[in-house]
Amino acid sequence: MGKTTKQLAKLSEGESLEDFVGPLGTPADIRKLGTVILVGGGVGVAPIYPQAKAYTKAGNRVISIIGARNKDLLILEDEMGKASTELYIATDDGSKGHHGFVTDIMKRILDSGEKVSRVVIIGPPIMMKVGAGVAFPYDVEILVSLNSIMVDGTGMCGGCRVTVDGKTKFTCVDGPEFDARKVDFVELMNRLAMYRGEETKAVEKYEEECRCGLH
Numbered sequence: 001m002g003k004t005t006k007q008l009a010k011l012s013e014g015e016s017l018e019d020f021v022g023p024l025g026t027p028a029d030i031r032k033l034g035t036v037i038l039v040g041g042g043v044g045v046a047p048i049y050p051q052a053k054a055y056t057k058a059g060n061r062v063i064s065i066i067g068a069r070n071k072d073l074l075i076l077e078d079e080m081g082k083a084s085t086e087l088y089i090a091t092d093d094g095s096k097g098h099h100g101f102v103t104d105i106m107k108r109i110l111d112s113g114e115k116v117s118r119v120v121i122i123g124p125p126i127m128m129k130v131g132a133g134v135a136f137p138y139d140v141e142i143l144v145s146l147n148s149i150m151v152d153g154t155g156m157c158g159g160c161r162v163t164v165d166g167k168t169k170f171t172c173v174d175g176p177e178f179d180a181r182k183v184d185f186v187e188l189m190n191r192l193a194m195y196r197g198e199e200t201k202a203v204e205k206y207e208e209e210c211r212c213g214l215h
């Protein structure tokens with residue numbers, strides 16, 4: 001049975017999961033490109049971190065921009081600093097770094113005239129959508145890593161399907177990285193919201209069970 005994020009967060013060192021599937025999909029295309037901007041929002045900083053290390057190892061100038069709602073929710077700051085050539089921070093409430101969005105900093109760098117070969121954006125779908133829109137007019141490749149709902153993770157159930165360049169793709173097999181200019185973000189966000197009612201009920205049930213001492 002799957003676990004909610006709250007359940008996962010409660011696990012202690014030494015506890016285990018029933019099962020774990022991955023890695024899924026195709027490997028990230030990481031090679032020497034020149035200057036790469038990596039943008040991570042919220043828990044999206046976690047998958048951006050290994051990319052920062054890998055792009056740096058491949059010989060790129062890596063400009064990382066990480067953000068969260070506030071400084072307490074910011075993760076991997078030290079690690080990202082070590083893995084990147086430059087690190088910028090943004091928080092929605094201004095408690096650390098730039099008061100605003102990661103995409104504000106990305107735009108500033110793109111506007112500076114520095115030649116940037118690729119932008120990789122990983123975070124909440126709305127952040128990736130907005131980020132892709134901001135970077136759209138610039139002469140730069142834009143990649144996003146999609147987090148659609150997954151069930152089997154092997155390309156059979158169709159749960160993770162997304163529309164890219166007018167074609168159906170399975171995130172678990174064809175992704176997770178796609179050309180942001182071609183992704184139908186509206187459909188992605190609608191599909192992610194499909195089970196919101198059930199998800200809310202599952203969390204409420206779990207919290208009730210916690211109150212009753214069942215967890």
Ligand code: FES
Nearest residue numbers: 151153155158172
């Ligand atoms: S999760 Fe089922 S097809 Fe991708």
